[in-house]
Amino acid sequence: MVTTGTGTDETAGERRRLINVAYRLLGSLAEAEDAVQEAYARWYALPRSRREEIVSPGAWLTTVTGRVCLDALGSARARRERYVGAWLPEPLPDRAGQGYGAGLGNPGDPADQMVLDESVTMAFLVVLESMTPAERVAFVLHDVFRYPFAEIAAVLGRTPSACKQLASSARRRAEDARAPVTAAGRADVVRRVKQAWETKDIAALVGLLDAAAVMTADGGGRAGTVPHPIEGGARIARYMAAIAGRAPGLELLERSVNGTPGLVARVAGVVTTVASFDVADGRVTRIWVVRNPEKLRPWTREGLDPAVRSASR
Numbered sequence: 001m002v003t004t005g006t007g008t009d010e011t012a013g014e015r016r017r018l019i020n021v022a023y024r025l026l027g028s029l030a031e032a033e034d035a036v037q038e039a040y041a042r043w044y045a046l047p048r049s050r051r052e053e054i055v056s057p058g059a060w061l062t063t064v065t066g067r068v069c070l071d072a073l074g075s076a077r078a079r080r081e082r083y084v085g086a087w088l089p090e091p092l093p094d095r096a097g098q099g100y101g102a103g104l105g106n107p108g109d110p111a112d113q114m115v116l117d118e119s120v121t122m123a124f125l126v127v128l129e130s131m132t133p134a135e136r137v138a139f140v141l142h143d144v145f146r147y148p149f150a151e152i153a154a155v156l157g158r159t160p161s162a163c164k165q166l167a168s169s170a171r172r173r174a175e176d177a178r179a180p181v182t183a184a185g186r187a188d189v190v191r192r193v194k195q196a197w198e199t200k201d202i203a204a205l206v207g208l209l210d211a212a213a214v215m216t217a218d219g220g221g222r223a224g225t226v227p228h229p230i231e232g233g234a235r236i237a238r239y240m241a242a243i244a245g246r247a248p249g250l251e252l253l254e255r256s257v258n259g260t261p262g263l264v265a266r267v268a269g270v271v272t273t274v275a276s277f278d279v280a281d282g283r284v285t286r287i288w289v290v291r292n293p294e295k296l297r298p299w300t301r302e303g304l305d306p307a308v309r310s311a312s313r
Helices: 009-026 029-045 048-053 057-081 122-129 133-144 149-156 160-177 183-198 202-208 233-246 297-304 306-311
Strands: 209-218 250-257 260-267 270-280 283-290
Touching: 009 029, 009 057, 009 133, 029 057, 057 133, 057 149, 122 133, 122 160, 122 270, 122 283, 133 149, 133 160, 149 160, 183 202, 183 233, 183 250, 183 260, 183 270, 183 283, 202 209, 202 233, 209 233, 233 283, 250 270, 270 297
Parallel strands: 209 283
Antiparallel strands: 250 260, 260 270, 270 283
16 A cells, blocks of 8 residues: 655645545444544654655555554444443534524534545444454445455455455345435434424334334434343333423424434533434334433534524424
8 A cells, every 4th residue: 555655745635535434343432533633644754765665655644544443443442341320422514404504614623524425324333333343444445445356455454355255255244234214214204203202103104114113323422322222112202202391491403413414402502312213114213322422522512503593494
């Protein structure tokens, strides 16, 4: 992945792509930013003569970012064993699609540099979490970003053939995470869930939830939530209705979450919950709820833009 040389000016333009790679590998925007920062630090630590020998600084940075992420994935498993409750990837807002116009975005904010597609849906990221670190790196770099296995081998320290096998194994797991319904169909179901949730209509919620639906919530020990997944549409419906009853002033907004229709809950203008949904045959099969405030930082501007609120009505 490292070849021969140009100057360093073009490295600044690589940041967006590197953030996108690192987020898909790590499932955390904050950790992705740290990994990219580390890659840039190593780049600028090289002697000037060495940097000038590298023809593709972007390829060099990708290799280093991949290696940093690989190390982070290894240590993340130990950290997540100590995590309070279920761990979920950090949800991302869609700036462009939700009233964030010119002047509202911050070029330095990693959330503003994310490309949202099916490779960042919550369903997809949860499947990535089930892979080994090497499988995840091989799969994301090859299947999502189209890097050849010869270059991935430089990241993983394995042969191209071994990297191909890793990606193939990961691909079989990822097939189940492909979006089964259209965006419009998913949005309609999520909208009806919102309406039933607001009115605490348990019967309507049960009708919208698959009988075998599962809700997983991530509070990280920083926000109250169920410590274990709730299984069964009827149980989830009763839980959702109970939450609405205990949260006066709760405001539910339809928002794109990781590129698919989701819901955001606000209390007194502050985002407290972001929910993602998986839908099949017109019913919700999975709900992922993130309440850990550390993971909701990219959503803090939700309460600052009145155009966003009016657009959601």
